Amino acid sequence: MAGYLETYGAGQVKRERRLKVVFSVALALAVAGGSLYFFLRNYHETRQAELFLNLLKQKDYTAAYALWGCTPSTPCPHYSMDSFMQDWGPESGHADLSKLQITKVKGCSTGVIIEANFGGGVIEHLWVDRASRQVGYAPFTVCNPVYRPHKK
8 A cells, every 4th residue: 555655745746836937937927028118118329329429429410400300402381401500510618528328218109218428517318209219309308298287
């Protein structure tokens, strides 16, 4: 009779061990996936802003203007190339790009706010749209400012 009860519960021990392994692997994948999402969620938009700032460093203002969704042949109606050159050209306050660095990146639902420090106290907030990857001035410095009228 001793041989009959020797394997009693062995299948349940194997099943418990298998469940522990599956649960551990699933938990590790969830933590790794969440970490990757957290660190890489604004990657493409940050690269677009870096490209814009590098084009300014290289003095390629036509290509930088194109990242705003404007070209010399089809300029933006409210932001002409002349206005762009006044804001970002060699005569602007952004002419010295040697100390330029991105200091903050804030992800919003429809875009990313990039804080660019030009040195000397000059800070610009850029907006990179998630859908079109167009660069522009950030309309606000924090995500999702919601207007909520007072209830009566």
